[in-house]
Amino acid sequence: MSVETAQRRRGGAQAAVVIEGLTKTYGDVRAVDDVTLNVDPGEVVGLLGPNGAGKTTLIKCALGLLVPTAGSVRVGDVDVLADPAPAYRHASAMLEGARNVYWRLTVRENVRFFAGLQGIDPRTRREEHAALLDSLGLGERADDAVTDLSRGMKQKTALACTLARETPVVFLDEPTLGLDVGASYDLRQRIRRLADEEGRAIVLSSHDMDVVQEVCDRAVVLNEGRVAADGSVEELVGLFDARAYRVTVAGALPRDVRDRLERDHGVERWFHAAEGLRFEVTLADSTALYALVEDLRETDVDLVSMTAVEPDLEDAFLQLTDRGVR
Numbered sequence: 001m002s003v004e005t006a007q008r009r010r011g012g013a014q015a016a017v018v019i020e021g022l023t024k025t026y027g028d029v030r031a032v033d034d035v036t037l038n039v040d041p042g043e044v045v046g047l048l049g050p051n052g053a054g055k056t057t058l059i060k061c062a063l064g065l066l067v068p069t070a071g072s073v074r075v076g077d078v079d080v081l082a083d084p085a086p087a088y089r090h091a092s093a094m095l096e097g098a099r100n101v102y103w104r105l106t107v108r109e110n111v112r113f114f115a116g117l118q119g120i121d122p123r124t125r126r127e128e129h130a131a132l133l134d135s136l137g138l139g140e141r142a143d144d145a146v147t148d149l150s151r152g153m154k155q156k157t158a159l160a161c162t163l164a165r166e167t168p169v170v171f172l173d174e175p176t177l178g179l180d181v182g183a184s185y186d187l188r189q190r191i192r193r194l195a196d197e198e199g200r201a202i203v204l205s206s207h208d209m210d211v212v213q214e215v216c217d218r219a220v221v222l223n224e225g226r227v228a229a230d231g232s233v234e235e236l237v238g239l240f241d242a243r244a245y246r247v248t249v250a251g252a253l254p255r256d257v258r259d260r261l262e263r264d265h266g267v268e269r270w271f272h273a274a275e276g277l278r279f280e281v282t283l284a285d286s287t288a289l290y291a292l293v294e295d296l297r298e299t300d301v302d303l304v305s306m307t308a309v310e311p312d313l314e315d316a317f318l319q320l321t322d323r324g325v326r
């Protein structure tokens with residue numbers, strides 16, 4: 001599938017992150033295979049891909065935590081491979097949930113510690129840190145040891161520590177994993193504001209399409225280490241003109257009619273419904289739609305209802321990674 005890549009449109013002179021020809025192999029496994037990707041300031045990019053697609057490896061290479069087999073990474077003005085220490089000051093990351101925070105320290109102490117690592121005197125940030133913790137719903141637990149918090153609160157503590165470093169580039173690996181609905185919503189709002197109000201460049205990996213569809217400007221789909229698509233969420237959803245329909249017909253259908261509908265129209269799934277029988281079908285265009293309706297009429301099948309299922313990012317993802325239509 002050819003997609004107009006975002007980096008071609010943007011050029012990249014002002015980019016916050018520039019990844020070029022990045023490859024990382026582990027023995028025979030090409031975990032990341034010739035990936036080129038730019039992220040602009042103020043942009044939220046979703047990194048999607050099935051398990052093992054190379055998302056974490058790509059993020060770790062971008063942070064200078066892994067040395068790639070080939071290619072280059074620039075964060076701000078810094079060449080990450082040549083100069084990993086200054087690169088660390090440009091980019092922060094939340095990896096593997098809350099494993100990187102200190103569980104015996106309080107939430108506030110953690111935030112002060114990570115700000116300090118960045119060369120920020122935490123005494124100059126008392127109000128900002130209090131506001132940060134309030135905005136993540138941690139205000140009342142700020143002086144509790146992290147070990148006493150719930151999993152979601154630990155995760156939010158890790159995020160607060162990442163943000164307290166005030167870097168222009170932020171990588172978030174599965175930031176909403178394990179959060180309840182309210183916390184996940186708050187976090188998404190927060191991520192959006194960081195980009196919109198503070199101009200930070202944010203790359204987040206997620207298996208949750210709703211999070212990516214809601215919060216990201218752009219989605220990059222990785223498959224087997226390669227970029228399968230790179231474009232705005234709207235572009236990716238719009239890649240597939242085929243529409244899925246849910247059709248309900250009255251009564252039962254003989255086996256041979258069902259077989260024929262599967263063969264001639266690609267009818268996929270059958271369900272029993274209160275009104276009769278329901279099936280799902282993906283049709284390439286209006287001609288295919290009319291052909292199906294005509295066929296049902298000629299077979300004396302009583303059509304009860306037909307509703308289009310709006311395509312979303314999940315459909316695009318499944319197509320791009322060869323996992324079929326939902």
Ligand SMILES: Nc1ncnc2c1ncn2[C@@H]1O[C@H](COP(=O)(O)OP(=O)(O)OP(=O)(O)O)[C@@H](O)[C@H]1O
Nearest residue numbers: 026029030031049050051052053054055056057058
């Ligand atoms: N340290 C390692 N040694 C050997 N192979 C590795 C190592 N780390 C990752 N891999 C392999 O590299 C490939 C990409 O893994 P990676 O963790 O980057 O994928 P991912 O997209 O983050 O997956 P997930 O969604 O499951 O977290 C996989 O085939 C994985 O088995």
